Amino acid sequence: RQGCNYSGYTVFAGETVLKCDDYYETGYKVYIGPQRYFVTSDVGQGRIQWYAFFALPPGTKKAPSGWGGSTRDEQSDPQENLVDYIKSLHEGWSDEVMTVLDATPPESVEQRDLYDRSPEFFRSWADGNVVLIGDAVHPMMPNLGQGGCQAIEDAYVLTEILADVKSTGKIEDSLQEFYRKRILRVSGIQFLSRLASDLIINAFDTPWSPHDNLGKSWKSYLTFFWKPLLQYLIFPGQFAFLYSYYPSGEIREISKALVDRWNVEHRESAEAVFAKAEEDGYVFESGPSFFQKAETATALNAEKSNNK
Numbered sequence: 559r560q561g562c563n564y565s566g567y568t569v570f571a572g573e574t575v576l577k578c579d580d581y582y583e584t585g586y587k588v589y590i591g592p593q594r595y596f597v598t599s600d601v602g603q604g605r606i607q608w609y610a611f612f613a614l615p616p617g618t619k620k621a622p623s624g625w626g627g628s629t630r631d632e633q634s635d636p637q638e639n640l641v642d643y644i645k646s647l648h649e650g651w652s653d654e655v656m657t658v659l660d661a662t663p664p665e666s667v668e669q670r671d672l673y674d675r676s677p678e679f680f681r682s683w684a685d686g687n688v689v690l691i692g693d694a695v696h697p698m699m700p701n702l703g704q705g706g707c708q709a710i711e712d713a714y715v716l717t718e719i720l721a722d723v724k725s726t727g728k729i730e731d732s733l734q735e736f737y738r739k740r741i742l743r744v745s746g747i748q749f750l751s752r753l754a755s756d757l758i759i760n761a762f763d764t765p766w767s768p769h770d771n772l773g774k775s776w777k778s779y780l781t782f783f784w785k786p787l788l789q790y791l792i793f794p795g796q797f798a799f800l801y802s803y804y805p806s807g808e809i810r811e812i813s814k815a816l817v818d819r820w821n822v823e824h825r826e827s828a829e830a831v832f833a834k835a836e837e838d839g840y841v842f843e844s845g846p847s848f849f850q851k852a853e854t855a856t857a858l859n860a861e862k863s864n865n866k
Contacts, residue, residue, distance in 0.1 A: 562673035574661040604831030621669035640667040677745035684733035701754040
């Protein structure tokens with residue numbers, strides 16, 4: 559038996575409204591340094607979501623997790639400015655990182671210790687007429703953004719298999735077929751997600767540059783020479799594998815139409831938010847986290863079911 563193992567990393571996350579110079583051209587950025595890295599992602603409507611990963615022991619808590627509607631009272635020091643704390647861990651980093659952090663409301667910062675587990679090659683996800691899918695059976699590191707994606711793929715394949723089942727007596731065998739169809743792809747993505755974390759944290763450092771004296775270790779030179787390989791070989795190959803799965807058929811034209819539509823709607827919605835942010839007295843206030851929203855929706859659905 560195995561549970562979820564601590565990955566060795568904790569992550570702080572926050573969100574803000576900020577119009578960067580390259581907001582419409584660059585949707586995702588990664589800043590790499592010794593034993594940590596910082597990620598920003600355009601999540602629409604003028605918002606930038608960021609993540610700061612650190613190699614720290616489990617339980618190194620500074621902020622509430624967002625799970626279970628946790629509040630600032632659960633922060634280790636409710637009076638501590640978490641933005642200032644995170645900035646102190648990125649001293650000497652790019653001004654772009656500091657700009658994003660300075661624009662973030664300190665009360666919006668959350669933190670989670672990251673756990674994953676090894677693939678289940680020798681034990682099925684199914685037992686009788688019951689099967690586990692998604693994070694319940696294959697939790698993975700968030701570096702590739704594949705946790706939710708793999709749960710969706712699970713649901714699609716499971717639905718496809720069960721649609722052909724004509725009697726309850728065949729459900730058990732169908733669930734085992736589902737496990738066999740999914741285990742190799744999911745395990746590969748679990749491995750890549752963990753590998754991405756370990757390489758970035760342990761193998762990379764501040765890249766060497768002729769313009770400063772920040773990157774002088776052997777890892778700095780290694781990181782410098784890795785950059786073109788990552789950009790032109792490893793990342794394209796990785797994403798080709800992640801997005802090569804088309805169970806419902808080729809989607810190239812659909813994807814292109816969605817991108818064209820997104821480019822228009824994204825700019826319109828973002829500019830509206832940026833204009834509002836420039837008004838006197840307007841302050842961006844972060845809403846409830848994704849986890850709090852999900853919990854609220856679950857509680858409301860449960861209440862409706864009980865009232866029927």
